[in-house]
Amino acid sequence: xxxxxxxxxxxxxxxxxxxxxxxxxxxxxxxxxxxxxxxxxxxxxxxxxxxxxxxxxxxxxxxxxxxxxxxxxxxxxxxxxxxxxxxxxxxxxxxxxxxxxxxxxxxxxxxxxxxxxxxxxxxxxxxxxxxxxxxxxxxxxxxxxxxxxxxxxxxxxxxxxxxxxxxxxxxxxxxxxxxxxxxxxxxxxxxxxxxxxxxxxxxxxxxxxxxxxxxxxxxxxxxxxxxxxxxxxxxxxxxxx
Amino acid sequence: xxxxxxxxxxxxxxxxxxxxxxxxxxxxxxxxxxxxxxxxxxxxxxxxxxxxxxxxxxxxxxxxxxxxxxxxxxxxxxxxxxxxxxxxxxxxxxxxxxxxxxxxxxxxxxxxxxxxxxxxxxxxxxxxxxxxxxxxxxxxxxxxxxxxxxxxxxxxxxxxxxxxxxxxxxxxxxxxxxxxxxxxxxxxxxxxxxxxxxxxxxxxxxxxxxxxxxxxxxxxxxxxxxxxxxxxxxxxxxxxxxxx
Ligand SMILES: Nc1ncnc2c1ncn2[C@@H]1O[C@H](COP(=O)(O)OP(=O)(O)OP(=O)(O)O)[C@@H](O)[C@H]1O
Ligand SMILES: [Mg+2]
Numbered sequence: 001x002x003x004x005x006x007x008x009x010x011x012x013x014x015x016x017x018x019x020x021x022x023x024x025x026x027x028x029x030x031x032x033x034x035x036x037x038x039x040x041x042x043x044x045x046x047x048x049x050x051x052x053x054x055x056x057x058x059x060x061x062x063x064x065x066x067x068x069x070x071x072x073x074x075x076x077x078x079x080x081x082x083x084x085x086x087x088x089x090x091x092x093x094x095x096x097x098x099x100x101x102x103x104x105x106x107x108x109x110x111x112x113x114x115x116x117x118x119x120x121x122x123x124x125x126x127x128x129x130x131x132x133x134x135x136x137x138x139x140x141x142x143x144x145x146x147x148x149x150x151x152x153x154x155x156x157x158x159x160x161x162x163x164x165x166x167x168x169x170x171x172x173x174x175x176x177x178x179x180x181x182x183x184x185x186x187x188x189x190x191x192x193x194x195x196x197x198x199x200x201x202x203x204x205x206x207x208x209x210x211x212x213x214x215x216x217x218x219x220x221x222x223x224x225x226x227x228x229x230x231x232x233x234x235x236x237x238x239x240x241x
Numbered sequence: 242x243x244x245x246x247x248x249x250x251x252x253x254x255x256x257x258x259x260x261x262x263x264x265x266x267x268x269x270x271x272x273x274x275x276x277x278x279x280x281x282x283x284x285x286x287x288x289x290x291x292x293x294x295x296x297x298x299x300x301x302x303x304x305x306x307x308x309x310x311x312x313x314x315x316x317x318x319x320x321x322x323x324x325x326x327x328x329x330x331x332x333x334x335x336x337x338x339x340x341x342x343x344x345x346x347x348x349x350x351x352x353x354x355x356x357x358x359x360x361x362x363x364x365x366x367x368x369x370x371x372x373x374x375x376x377x378x379x380x381x382x383x384x385x386x387x388x389x390x391x392x393x394x395x396x397x398x399x400x401x402x403x404x405x406x407x408x409x410x411x412x413x414x415x416x417x418x419x420x421x422x423x424x425x426x427x428x429x430x431x432x433x434x435x436x437x438x439x440x441x442x443x444x445x446x447x448x449x450x451x452x453x454x455x456x457x458x459x460x461x462x463x464x465x466x467x468x469x470x471x472x473x474x475x476x477x478x479x480x481x482x483x484x485x
Pocket of ligand 2: 043082
């Protein structure tokens, strides 16, 4: 596989005594890949495994040919957790500067990142006083620092207005066009059409993988939501996908 | 460990503190006020103040730093910032030492203020050199920070973190010689007191108050620092890059 950025084989994760992922295999390539599935299906758990902060019971996760979370990857993978994961009592710029310093980047990198998420006007605002959407964009700006080779974003567009969502998806595509693989999770099916590739997930398993057109075509469905339902009913009826 | 990252963590913690005026007041002003309150309580019995005053100079920095550190690190765990940092080139020791460095710096200011008030305004009678009062204060504060970092691994919420105060700190205060001198404790309790770190911090202050010789003070400071290093090592062991 030429441009496989993330390769996962037989991944098993147990959380709270319950297997959340069990024998999961998946390969993620370049472009913008959407990880879609209902709440609680294991999206965050999978993304945490890819960035190397999830304790794993079995299986292998490799990123750019190296074990997930290993030292050479730590300035090459950008990660936004599902919460904003910034310091509420620091200003926007102080947050960015701090993470830039940890990554060994010059202070100018902080301002570039802020400009990319359109927050330059709020650079001196204290992060805790921003709106939820603005705060999550600060988190996104941190993930963008230093032009990572892989960007892992856990529900970055939740709670944002349609204009901003459209702008962010355009940003993800610009980043992907510049050579960064982007993996974005969402539980909103209507974001599916904006992705180059899709991973549909349910109850800890990847139930479909392909371009939006391929997945719709395989089920003869008009939209991803109907395709998802068709696959789920097929699985319930015993057909493998 | 990378000095650049350690320093970045320390500077960030100090920037956060500068924003938080109430916490800053608790760290710097409150120990002085409590000291003054005590002086007032014992105004008619100044000999008692001379006995308890030095012990309190050891207890306040320990107590306050333990509280502030255990809660701030817990906030890092629950707020996702620690998880984010662990995906970056930050070592566990960078995180722990960054905190110890930041709170150590605050402790130096706190100890200087508290010692200045106690000696300058409240006429605390001290035989040993005044500077050592600050040295012991910083060692105590770093000990509190290190223990706070360690116990925060065992709390899930800020509410649980506060509960470590009566569980971990109060017994040490009761046994450290403040209430009953150590050699008049029941034998078992005296043995227990001898293996608790705060005992040695208080012991250092008491030597400073009663003697011009500094040998015992440096020995006690050495013991306190050794406890702090052990707590940092335990903290590093409980700080996990990968969590459940
Ligand atoms: N810290 C935890 N301890 C124990 N179990 C957990 C923990 N976090 C999540 N789980 C369990 O793991 C499963 C998957 O959770 P996960 O957060 O990966 O879902 P998700 O797909 O990201 O959901 P959402 O869209 O709501 O964010 C859930 O059933 C949840 O109960
Ligand atoms: Mg999630």
